[in-house]
Amino acid sequence: MSDTATRPEGRRVDRTSAPQQGSWTTARIVKLVAILAAVVVLLVLPLYVEEFWLRTGFAVFAAIIGALGLNLLVGTTGQLSLAHAFFLAVGAVTYTYVSGTSGGTANAYGGLEWPPLVGMVLGVLVSGLAGIIFSPIAARLRGIYLGIASLGLVFIGQHVLNTWTSVTGGFNGRLVPAFSLFGFSFGGTDSPELVIAGVPFGQTERLWYLGLALCVVACWFANNLVRSRPGRALQTLRDSEVAASVMGVDVRSYKARAFLVSSMYAGMAGVLYALSIGSVAPDSFGLALSVQFLAMIVLGGLGSVTGAILGATFVSSAPLVLQQYAGSLPFIVDPGQPGIVASQAAAFLYGGAIVLVVMFEPGGLAGLARRLRPTTRAPGAAIAADGADSSQHSTPAPADPSTGGDNR
Structure with missing residues (x-):
């Protein structure tokens, strides 16, 4: 068979020059190299940075996983949820109770x-x-009504955390047991000694690698999900439920699946969040936490995996970094002193950033990165564009006999 084909208009197109689906373009190779380089840097970082940055990084990994789950629900599926803090609390409390031991207050x-x-x-x-239990309610509501209904879960969670003392510890909460895997502990005083390149790997270094591994897996799964057929169905559902239903998408089923995946991401983030702060208390899972996760995905870019990563990194690390350097930064004071503390300054910072993003760059940080990235036209796209331009000046196509000679 010839490598060329004749179009009805008489133009011949070279198929060998057209880009093939799944081909390794220069942009994909550069992106893959950048990802691998970032992973290598994150792997060797514990050998060179201080303990503060390792603790901050572990908190960032937990925030990224939670933001990915919320972005799949809000950004990809279009379901507004303010209940993310509730699902984080469920994961954190379940881990603490199931693996916890008695001892201490x-x-x-x-x-x-x-x-x-x-x-x-x-x-x-x-x-x-x-998430599955709440999904029938989510299937019947949309927009602000769904957001208000999900907000009720946060209030229910606060009540349960304060009253179910035998499981949650009540107002005082519970200490979080150290994580261990096949006898290898990631924290605590009984951890086996581990030294790599002359650097002792204690609790913070081990938790760093645990968070990094789980974060990479979560990002890989979320990226594949968005690009798969179910991911495209969720995006169609976000744009129009009627159109999605006409195209054969089971609206209620896909909404339930979105809540399932999102809440499972939140559960994993809740476990890491508990390991990061060391205790589980009701005040740690209030409405402010849900608002923070919404700020992450809006600031990073709705529906974008990269945006969720960027937004979670900025929002979760800002208060920790500002608190660490409060004495060296103007207008920021240590807790207990009159003035603006680090947490308030961080809220002002990413709150103002959200306003700017909504006004000038709705695509968030991910959209800004795409805009600043130089665009290159693929060879196949250039050939197609040239063919489209030349068709405007080509001779008219022969008349179609079935239309009586009128080719309009």
Whole structure:
């Protein structure tokens, strides 16, 4: 068969020069190299940075996983949810209770003392179950009504955390047990000694690699999900439920699946969040936490995996960095002193950034990065564009006999 084909208009197009789907273009190669370079840098970073940056990085990894889950629900599917803090609380409390042991004031009621890996898995699954239970309500509501209904879960969660003392620890909360995997502990005083390149790997270094591994897996799954057929169905659902239904998309089923995946992401983020702060208390999972996650995805860019990563990194690290350098920054004071503390300054910072993003760059930080990135036209696209331009000056196509000679 010839490598060329004749179009009805008489033009001949070379198929060998057209870009093939899934081909390794220069842009894809550059993106892959950049991702691999970033992973390598993150792998060797614990050998050179201080403990503060490792703790901050672990908190950022937890925030990225939670932001990815919320972005799949709000940005990709178009379902407004203010209940993300509730699902984080479910994951954190489940892990703490299942893997917790009795001892001390915070853990006076004890726990199941199951392996931490089992506690982490159950934390993710129980959070997903909570999302499935709420999904029938989500299937009947849209927009602000869904947001208000989901807000009720946060208030219910606060009440349960304060009153179910035997599981949650009540107002004082519970201490979070250290995570361990097949006998290798990621924290605590009983951790086996580990030295790499002359650097002792303690709790912070080990938690860094745990968070990095889980974050990479979460990003990979979210990216593949968005690009898959279910991901395109979710995007169609976001644009128009009627159009999605006409195209054969089961609207209620896909809404339920979106809540399932989002809540499971939140459950994993809740486990890492608990390991990061060291305790689980009701005040840690209030409405402010849900608002912070909404700020992450709006600032980073709705519907973008890269945007969720950028937004979560900025919003979660800003208060920690400002608090660390409060004495060196103007207008920022240490807690307990009159003035603006680091948490308030961070809220002003990313609050103002959100206003600017909404006004001037609705695509968020990811959209800004795409705009600043130099665009290159693929060879196939150039040939197609040249063919389209030349068709405007080509001779008219022969008349179609079925239309009586009128080719309009």
